[in-house]
Amino acid sequence: MGKKEIKTNAMRILDSQKIPYEYETYTCDEFTDGIQVADMLGYEHRLVYKTLVTAGKSGGYYVFVIPVEAEIDFKKAAKAVGEKSLSMLPLRELTKVTGYVRGGCTSIGMKKQYPTVVQEDAKALCAMYVSGGKLGMQIKLAPEDLKKAAKAEFADIIM
Numbered sequence: 405m406g407k408k409e410i411k412t413n414a415m416r417i418l419d420s421q422k423i424p425y426e427y428e429t430y431t432c433d434e435f436t437d438g439i440q441v442a443d444m445l446g447y448e449h450r451l452v453y454k455t456l457v458t459a460g461k462s463g464g465y466y467v468f469v470i471p472v473e474a475e476i477d478f479k480k481a482a483k484a485v486g487e488k489s490l491s492m493l494p495l496r497e498l499t500k501v502t503g504y505v506r507g508g509c510t511s512i513g514m515k516k517q518y519p520t521v522v523q524e525d526a527k528a529l530c531a532m533y534v535s536g537g538k539l540g541m542q543i544k545l546a547p548e549d550l551k552k553a554a555k556a557e558f559a560d561i562i563m
Contacts, residue, residue, distance in 0.1 A: 412537030413503070413513035414553075418545070423553055425545040432540035436507060438472030442533075445542065449473050452533045452542075453526065455509045457502055457518075460487035465501055467511045467520040469534065469550070474523065474562040484521050484559040508538040511554035520556035522547065527558055 411419070418425050430444060442452040449472055456468045456476055466485045468476055482490045499505055503515040511520045511534070526532050526547040534550060536543040551558065 412510075412541065414510045414535075414537035414543065417513045418543070418549075418553055421553055423545065423549045425543050425549070427536050427541055427543050429536075429541050432507070434507070434539070436539075441542065442472060447533055447542075451529060451531065453523070455511050455535060457493040457498060457509065458490040459493050460485065461489045462487060465493065465516075465518045466490060467514070467518045467554070467556075468561055469511050469520065469522040469526070469554070469556070470562050471523060471525065477561060477563045480559070481521065481561040484557070484561055485519050504535075504537060505539060508535055508541070510535040510537045510543070511550070511556060513537060517555055520554045521559050521561055522551060522554070522556045523562055524558040524560050525562075526550070 438452050438454040442449050452472045453469050454472050458466045468481055470476055478490050502509055529547055531544050532547050533542045533544050
């Protein structure tokens with residue numbers, strides 16, 4: 405018998421929506437930032453995106469997907485989701501809010517569907533890499549497919 409594939413929630417959602425993707429696993433026992441992951445796997449940094457979860461002044465949660473080398477612009481991001489202001493979700497709340505751990509957080513298949521915004525630069529890419537929903541896994545897919553699976557919008561949200 406062959407080794408059973410380990411499917412993450414994100415992969416099951418992509419499969420159910422018949423969205424094509426590729427995935428790659430790597431050894432990772434603890435949080436590794438996206439730049440280190442890109443370097444380890446030989447990916448161009450501009451193709452690798454990280455997922456940030458924020459809390460709005462209203463108490464709502466918002467998800468932003470930005471290039472690993474970029475920094476979120478909280479003013480632009482707040483405007484994109486119609487909030488007065490945003491702050492990063494405290495790390496200790498990440499798993500409770502999203503169902504994912506730091507370093508394995510993806511915008512696809514969180515516990516609840518939160519408003520999600522992908523940096524608009526992604527639209528120009530043929531494919532991008534995002535976390536696969538657990539430590540040690542990256543998913544490669546088309547930006548429009550990420551938008552569909554995560555029910556996201558594109559906007560300029562970086563500095």
